[in-house]
Amino acid sequence: MTINTPPHALSSHDVASLDDTLAGLDLAGRLACVAGLGGRVVFTTSLGIEDQVITAAIGTHRLPVDVSTLETGRLFPETVNLISETEERYDIKIKRFYPEQDDIDAYAAKFGLNGFYDSVEARHACCHVRKLVPLAKALDGASFWVTGLRRGQSGNRATTPFAEFDAERNLIKINPLADWDIDTIKAHVSVENIPVNPLHGRGYPSIGCEPCTRSIKPGEPERAGRWWWENDETRECGLHVADERQASTIPSASPDN
Ligand code: SF4
Numbered sequence: 426m427t428i429n430t431p432p433h434a435l436s437s438h439d440v441a442s443l444d445d446t447l448a449g450l451d452l453a454g455r456l457a458c459v460a461g462l463g464g465r466v467v468f469t470t471s472l473g474i475e476d477q478v479i480t481a482a483i484g485t486h487r488l489p490v491d492v493s494t495l496e497t498g499r500l501f502p503e504t505v506n507l508i509s510e511t512e513e514r515y516d517i518k519i520k521r522f523y524p525e526q527d528d529i530d531a532y533a534a535k536f537g538l539n540g541f542y543d544s545v546e547a548r549h550a551c552c553h554v555r556k557l558v559p560l561a562k563a564l565d566g567a568s569f570w571v572t573g574l575r576r577g578q579s580g581n582r583a584t585t586p587f588a589e590f591d592a593e594r595n596l597i598k599i600n601p602l603a604d605w606d607i608d609t610i611k612a613h614v615s616v617e618n619i620p621v622n623p624l625h626g627r628g629y630p631s632i633g634c635e636p637c638t639r640s641i642k643p644g645e646p647e648r649a650g651r652w653w654w655e656n657d658e659t660r661e662c663g664l665h666v667a668d669e670r671q672a673s674t675i676p677s678a679s680p681d682n
Pocket of ligand 1: 497499541548549551552553555556633634635636637
């Protein structure tokens with residue numbers, strides 16, 4: 426399979442074939458396979474533990490994948506520090522994408538700076554400004570979007586494939602860790618000595634923006650600390666369209682790492 430045609434022109438058979446191929450490869454093989462298909466490959470990292478595993482593979486194997494992050498302006502200091510630490514460790518550049526100040530000002534005027542606690546609409550509007558708009562810039566011109574989605578992260582992600590067509594963004598989404606469980610992730614991080622966010626050790630398995638992430642209690646699902654004041658059905662941020670399709674109450678314009 427080569428990407429001589431734009432992603433939207435690929436058949437569902439092509440994408441299913443790629444999904445089958447990726448299933449038989451290890452992480453580095455999956456990334457190298459996609460990088461060898463001919464289109465621009467963009468990986469957006471939230472600096473979470475899964476994304477650190479992917480960044481380490483890209484850096485270690487010097488793969489031609491653009492690594493980007495959405496610097497929302499509301500990240501934990503630990504997350505911001507990890508960006509530069511990771512760049513130094515793997516001798517790579519992580520490109521930061523920021524929200525527009527005019528959009529932030531308009532949001533604050535309408536909802537208040539922390540208006541996301543008041544309604545799902547307000548929360549999705551904030552995610553739109555701080556995540557979705559920067560994401561669109563990060564993915565501009567990309568044929569493939571690599572993510573750290575795993576099937577074990579939540580019920581909404583239980584059927585995550587290795588490759589899927591993202592019709593809204595007109596690209597192929599690649600989830601090379603779809604079949605990894607959290608214990609495998611942790612073991613890999615330990616063996617490879619991959620730098621991770623210190624918040625993971627303080628009860629934060631999933632880390633997003635500071636005001637929208639809390640630590641979880643033993644036995645809670647991995648993403649229970651994300652937008653904890655909302656119902657399960659709405660707790661994605663719109664970055665991942667397939668999640669939204671399954672969570673039918675989510676409006677079309679809200680984001681997540
Ligand atoms: S996670 Fe919270 S602070 Fe971050 S963009 Fe979404 S609503 Fe805004």
